[in-house]
Amino acid sequence: MRLTRLLSTSALIALGTLPAFAAPTSSTDAKKPAAKAETQIMAPSMMGNTSPTDYHEEHVTVHAQHRYFDGVTRNAVGGGLMTKQDSAKSVSAVSRDFISKQVPGSDPMQLISLLPGANVTATDAMGLTGSSMSLRGMDQTQVGFTLEGFPINDIGNYAVYSQEIADPENLRTVSMAQGSADLDSPHLSSTGGVVDMYMVDPAMKKGGSFDVSYGSYNATRGFLRLDTGKIGNTNLRGYFSGSYASEDRFNTDYTNRKLHAETKFVNDWGNGNRISLAIIGNRLYNYLTRNVSMASWNQYGLGVKNASDPKGLPNTQWDSNFNPSASDGGASYYKLHQNPFTNIYTSAPSTFHLSDHLTLTETPYFWYGEGNGGSAYNTNLSKMQWGKQSLTASLNGKSSSGLLYNPSTSTTYRPGNVAKLTLTTGANRLMVGYWFEYSKQLQTSPYTGIGADGNPWNVWAAGPNAVLSNGQTYQYRSTLTQTRVHTMFIGDTLSLLNNKLTIDAGFKYAIVMRSGHNFLPDTSTGPYINKSWQQPLPTAAIRYQLDAENQFFISAATNFRMPTNAALYDAGNYNTTTNSYSTRANVNQNTEISISEEAGYRYTGHTIMGSVTYFHYNFTNRLFNQTQCLDAQCNNFYTTSLNGGGQTTNGVDAEIGTRPIFYHLRPYASFEYLDSRLGSNLAGTSTKGGFDYLPTKGKVAPEAPHYQAAFNLDYDDGHLFGGYNVKYVSKQYSTFMNDQSIRGYVLMNANIGYRFADVGFLKAPNVRVNFSNLTDHAYLGFVKGIQGNANTTTGINGRTIKGSTPTYSIAAPFSAIASVSAGF
Known part of the structure; x- marks a missing residue:
């Protein structure tokens, strides 16, 4: 690793000093003829190609005569909802032609909502409150997300906060692999596939772009990007961008706000050598949305x-x-449910050709985040429970009962690096690599006061705080988790028959070690917890390119998901009757494993592209949280993480799209059939008289609609442009017993705009209006709180199992947002 570190350091130092030997074509240069109309059959991507330096624009056949400042070519397949793929597994992606015409500020989940398998619900049109997503029946915590090659999922619970990731104006493509992660994907939670996001490169010429928007619910947004162009006599170039957005929450007095900034610098030289640096900063001033x-x-x-x-x-x-x-709301007052968050991401994906046959790729990164979710509780400071001890507490000199603000705060520091070497010798390519990460996550929940106006003294609960008579700050959660990841991977690709037949085999071995410190007293695991997991992950795939247009593939992969860090700790309120906390640790859990198989066919013609994929999954050790009752009335209970047993999934994904066929129209359609069944009877709640199991074997898995279908029609004649899309999602169960569900729904969106000729220094100024949820359909879009059973049920052994209440997110209503944008 010493050589790797030296090369990495040298590369970053060289960012502004290396001379330019070959200037690539700028993606923002307009009115330049395309170099080629077709591409020849070439060796496909390997099974490890997550790094941005592995993903090139040349992977997409481009027929456009020019490209506008916002990346629109007017010729992308399906209006930008399909790109040419060559991986030996299912992959779908959206590109600039689609991204640039969506609602300003759309988060990445909204952008991929029409792709096969993606079940996405947004709670606001502009993406300020984030979206919910499942993929082939697996929720977003089981899907790995990367931006510029580094992981975006929370290191503790694997949640994805889509509103914090990136401005859509700077996204080049969002790629979704529905079945499995790549060998070099840096994820601990990818049993349900991956989503990889890649940012646009800085332009070769000075300039920039802007857009301003206003619409329903006082939605306001502004975006500005400045490109440096080539700096001196080098290929070094960069951009700086910033955006501000605010939007009122429908039927409330909330106003959600977001301040976002991004910068990216790139230098490339010689035969594919490249270094880059991306920094993303995000600040949210949001309110929690009630499920x-x-x-x-x-x-x-x-x-x-x-x-x-x-x-x-x-x-x-x-x-x-x-x-x-x-005055009337008490603990339900919205300002006591704030969700502030600050994020800083940085990544430096780079590639160095060490010889004609040997290439080094590195993606060092750093992830910082701090924020909380607020709530309030009536608290009696004169009688506080600190483990087994009953103590008094004081807050700013007072010790009495009252409403206190109690946010749950997380602070994360997460450096890491993915390094790999690729050796190409004739028809064979060998890749070896190593992913290392060392993260620290501090999670606390102190209490602070509330002013006469109903607002918390400090939204971060930084103080003053409730302090116990023993000098301890009172908290219902106080943990420090350190996670070390050592993952080695190796992959080999053999191309035969003039690159028509490709055979891939790979192996990944993950070692994950977690060290936890629980600062609460009298916990079941003690103050210190050390746990490690080792997981071998083999993969294999075959691709056969019948000719330039027809391709067949078959693949098998193993993916895993670690238990969350919450499973290590007791937390919450201490019950002196049961002598335990309301949340209990479950340290000895195995990793969740998925074994996936896919068989598919792709057609990549001059005008039409399409694909169809059959998939099969076997899941074991599915992890989920469940409430366990300790008596028949469930007056005493606790929540813990459980092993949900097995699950089997079968289904078919299909998509088809065209380039302009007549009247500048580019249609796209996708479809999924999904049958996901539970393979085990899940543990029910403990009841008076013993323990029992829910009869869930053979039931349909929650968040797994049997059918999804989408259609998009894009029109663009160079001046007038517009689009219409419709998405159907069938019924979704919210319990493992299938005794409660949300109905299927149809969602329709549209946009229309006009692009003017250049005016002075302004390039292609345009105006557009985006309409979301055209029919203003009020519906529940997603299951947020899955339960074992909603109704009281008789268990396998005849005991009564009390039901729990599932919760849901409300989908965004109709909105119209008008925008003006231009390049310069």
Whole structure:
């Protein structure tokens, strides 16, 4: 590794000093003829190609005569919803032609919502509150997300906060592999596939672009990007961009805000040598969005805004949203449910050709995040439980009962690096690599006061805090988790018959070590926890290129998902009756494993592209959280992480799209059939008289709709442009017992705009309007709180198992957002 570090350091130092030997074509240069109309059959991508330096624009056949400042070519297949793929597994992707015409500020999940397998629900049009997603029935915590080659999933619970990732104006493509991760994918949670996001490169010429938007719910957004062009006599170039967005939450008094900045620098030289540096900064000033039960949705729908609403419901009966009134709302006052967050990401993916046959690729990165989710509780400071001890506490000199602010805060430091060497010798390519990461995550939950106006003293709960009589700051959670990842991988690709037949085989071995320190007293595991997991992950694939247009592939892969860090710790309120915390650790859990097989066919013609893939999964040790009752009435209970047993999934994905066929139209359609079944009877809640299991074997898995279908029609004649899309998602179960579900729905969106000729220094100024949820359909879009059973059920052994309440997210209503943009 010493040589690797030296090469990495030298590369970064050289970022601004290396001379230019070959200047690549700028992706933003307009009105330049395309070099080629077709591409020849060439060796396909290897099974490890997550790094941005592995993904080239040349992978896409381009017929466009020129490219506008926003990346639109007017010739991308399906309006930018399909790109040419050569991997021996299922991959779908969106490109600039589609991204640039969507709602300003759209998050990456919204951008891929029409692709096969992607079940996405947004709670606002502009992506300020984030989206929810499942892929082939696996939720987003089981899908690995990368940006510029580094992992985006939270290191503790693997959640993806899509509103924090990137401005869509700077995204070149969003690629989704529905079945498996690449060998070099830096993930601990990719049993359900991966989503890789790649940023646009800086332009070779000075310039930039801007757009401003305004629309429904006082939605306001501005974006500005400045490109340096080539600096001096080098290929070094960069850009700086920033955006600000705000939007009111429907039927509430909330205003969500986002401040975002990005920069990227690139230098390339010689035969494919390249170094780059991307830095992304994000600051959210958001409010939490309440998830609702089926009962509250049926009664209140979208909720009421105030007591004078025609429905006449007082604020105390609010259920779909947090209350706008401090005096009436109490703990439900919306300013006590804030969600501030700060993120800084940096990545430096680089490639060095050490010889004609040997290439080194490195992706060093650093991930910093700090934020919380707020809540409030009535607390009696004169009687506090600190483990087994009953103590008093004081807050700013007072010790009495009252409403206190209690946010859950996480602070993460996460450096890492993915390094790999690729040796090409004739028809064979050998890749060896190593991913290392060392993260620290501090998770706390102190209590602080609330002012007379109903606002918390400090939204970060930085102080003053409630302090116990023993001098300890009172918290319901206080942990420090250190995670070390050592992952070695090797892959070999053999190309035969003039690159028509390609055989891939790979092996990854992951070693993950977690060291935990629980600062709460009297926990079941003690203050220190050390746990390690080792997981071998073999892969294999075959691709046969029948001719330049027809391709067949078959693949098999093994992926894994680590238990979350919450599984290591007791937390919450201490119950003196049961002598335990309300959340219990479950340290001895195995990793969740998926074994996936795919067989597919692709057609890549001059005008039409299409693919169809059959897939099969076997899951073992599926991890989920469950409430366990300790008595028949469930007056005493705890929550813990459990092993959900096995699951089997079968299905078919298909998509088809065209280049302009007539009247500048480019249609696209996708479809998925999914049958995901539980293979085990899940543990139910403990009841008076013993333990039992829910009869779930053979039931349909939650968040796994049987059918999804999407259609998009894009029109662009160079001046007038527009698009219309429709997405159908069938019924989704919210419990493992299939005793509660949300209905299927149809969602329609549209956009229309006009692109003017250049005006002075402005390039292709245009105006457009985006319409979301055209029919203003009010619906529950996604299951947020999966439960074992919603209704009281008799277990396998005849005991009564009490039901729990699933929760759901409310999908965004109709909105219209107008935008003006231009390059310069």
